[in-house]
Amino acid sequence: MTARDDIFSRIATALADVPADERPDDVRVPRDYVRSHVTGDVVDLFVERVEDYRATVVRVGPTSVRAEIARALATVGSVVVPAGFPADWLPAGAVSRNDAETAGSSISGAHASTAHASTAHASTAQSTTHTPAGAGASAASYHSALTDEGRVVGVGRDTAERDAAGGSRWLSDDPVLATDALDRVGAALTTAALGIALTGTIVLDAGAGQGRRALTLVPDMHVCVIRAEQITPDVPDALARLDATRPLTFISGPSATSDIELERVEGVHGPRNLYVIVVEKGLS
Numbered sequence: 001m002t003a004r005d006d007i008f009s010r011i012a013t014a015l016a017d018v019p020a021d022e023r024p025d026d027v028r029v030p031r032d033y034v035r036s037h038v039t040g041d042v043v044d045l046f047v048e049r050v051e052d053y054r055a056t057v058v059r060v061g062p063t064s065v066r067a068e069i070a071r072a073l074a075t076v077g078s079v080v081v082p083a084g085f086p087a088d089w090l091p092a093g094a095v096s097r098n099d100a101e102t103a104g105s106s107i108s109g110a111h112a113s114t115a116h117a118s119t120a121h122a123s124t125a126q127s128t129t130h131t132p133a134g135a136g137a138s139a140a141s142y143h144s145a146l147t148d149e150g151r152v153v154g155v156g157r158d159t160a161e162r163d164a165a166g167g168s169r170w171l172s173d174d175p176v177l178a179t180d181a182l183d184r185v186g187a188a189l190t191t192a193a194l195g196i197a198l199t200g201t202i203v204l205d206a207g208a209g210q211g212r213r214a215l216t217l218v219p220d221m222h223v224c225v226i227r228a229e230q231i232t233p234d235v236p237d238a239l240a241r242l243d244a245t246r247p248l249t250f251i252s253g254p255s256a257t258s259d260i261e262l263e264r265v266e267g268v269h270g271p272r273n274l275y276v277i278v279v280e281k282g283l284s
Contacts, residue, residue, distance in 0.1 A: 050202075053252060057278065060278070061283030069225070077186045078185050079187045080182070188221070189223045191224070192204055193242065195231040197232065197234070198234045255272065256268075
């Protein structure tokens with residue numbers, strides 16, 4: 001008997017007393033276990049745990065998101081932004097247009113004829129502790145609130161426009177960037193489906209503003225913007241709010257491995273740098 005035969009034999013034995021017409025939903029699974037081990041402030045714990053992974057975490061108010069994104073990406077040469085990312089969070093100079101061309105195989109080919117009209121806020125990030133309101137809001141409702149303003153393309157050729165956008169070239173993934181082009185992108189800017197405080201985890205489900213998996217796997221830096229009300233206390237809470245039929249990615253800190261001689265090496269399996277911006281109501 002092969003190992004495969006042995007496995008299937010054991011499965012058949014275990015299911016021998018199950019009626020042929022029984023379905024999984026017919027049997028109630030006990031869920032009376034402890035659903036959360038979190039007792040304190042959820043956002044405080046999330047920030048602490050994410051920082052434990054050597055990621056950068058900044059807490060800002062809604063009006064400071066744009067300025068913080070520009071600050072985080074000031075030294076990055078190029079940034080890819082997936083469809084559905086909130087246009088009012090993009091720094092001035094990061095153009096959103098429905099009719100502009102987008103680079104499909106070459107980063108240098110992205111361009112736009114006009115600059116975003118809005119300007120970056122000058123306010124700085126706050127570190128004030130804040131308990132989020134409406135912590136029960138679902139990830140799905142957040143997705144529905146996002147609007148796709150069109151393609152986010154490279155900033156204009158004018159130097160002033162590029163400086164206004166933090167010195168970065170902004171790229172869209174629509175049409176999909178070729179592999180060689182994505183490999184030369186410096187950072188990805190995304191939203192998130194939700195966060196998990198206890199484990200310091202960000203969850204992506206390919207929803208609005210998150211894009212395909214490669215966007216947050218190939219570039220060396222991932223900047224993720226998450227609202228405080230999206231952060232759940234523990235894993236069971238998160239799973240209850242997620243759609244299991246969507247492609248889920250759980251990210252706990254930047255890529256790191258200690259496989260070889262227990263030496264920590266970062267950036268082998270994903271972004272070397274993770275920059276998380278937590279948006280909290282009540283902060284400036």
